[in-house]
Amino acid sequence: xxxxxxxxxxxxxxxxxxxxxxxxxxxxxxxxxxxxxxxxxxxxxxxxxxxxxxxxxxxxxxxxxxxxxxxxxxxxxxxxxxxxxxxxxxxxxxxxxxxxxxxxxxxxxxxxxxxxxxxxx
Amino acid sequence: xxxxxxxxxxxxxxxxxxxxxxxxxxxxxxxxxxxxxxxxxxxxxxxxxxxxxxxxxxxxxxxxxxxxxxxxxxxxxxxxxxxxxxxxxxxxxxxxxxxxxxxxxxxxxxxxxxxxxxxxx
Numbered sequence: 001x002x003x004x005x006x007x008x009x010x011x012x013x014x015x016x017x018x019x020x021x022x023x024x025x026x027x028x029x030x031x032x033x034x035x036x037x038x039x040x041x042x043x044x045x046x047x048x049x050x051x052x053x054x055x056x057x058x059x060x061x062x063x064x065x066x067x068x069x070x071x072x073x074x075x076x077x078x079x080x081x082x083x084x085x086x087x088x089x090x091x092x093x094x095x096x097x098x099x100x101x102x103x104x105x106x107x108x109x110x111x112x113x114x115x116x117x118x119x120x121x
Numbered sequence: 122x123x124x125x126x127x128x129x130x131x132x133x134x135x136x137x138x139x140x141x142x143x144x145x146x147x148x149x150x151x152x153x154x155x156x157x158x159x160x161x162x163x164x165x166x167x168x169x170x171x172x173x174x175x176x177x178x179x180x181x182x183x184x185x186x187x188x189x190x191x192x193x194x195x196x197x198x199x200x201x202x203x204x205x206x207x208x209x210x211x212x213x214x215x216x217x218x219x220x221x222x223x224x225x226x227x228x229x230x231x232x233x234x235x236x237x238x239x240x241x242x
Contacts (some may be wrong), residue, residue, distance in 0.1 A: 027219060075129065
């Protein structure tokens, strides 16, 4: 049988748009997604789940109502369920997200920045 | 409020033993663990869950009864639930595992290579 790894850089090379997570793997009912951030995202929260950010390349930050966290390549952060947050990146940054299948990028906020769900790359 | 990222290299610098996963983060009821592989592990399977391997540094392979997969830094592989597998690494390799809290490294096999569960670093 043929077993093939997921190469994250190769997956990231296949698209250029920002803030549109693409699924690269599934574990049980969770998705691993790659995404490119640049500039500011919208304030939102995920009512039903924690969300993991793993920085693959570059630098990003997540603003909270009472502080922020700065993340660089090789760093990981878990945004707790229900906590309002606003990701941003001064320069383009490559991230892997881990969250339940069906999690929407804009959470409770919705709006124009909402990405199509269930897009594999 | 103080928000602190998990730096994976810094976590890996805190221990030297092989095949003993250490928890670095929790997302819902899942754990993210870092581990150092060197040499051969035991054949085993996880009856109730998929298991994710993400290579952070080096090279490793996973043998299956009908083939194998080779993984390098920046690559990810999902071992499906119930599939018998045997990780190995010719030289020391640094990995992040993602799996449900309570997953035992030796799965169904047990034995001397079983690591203590729930060890945070």
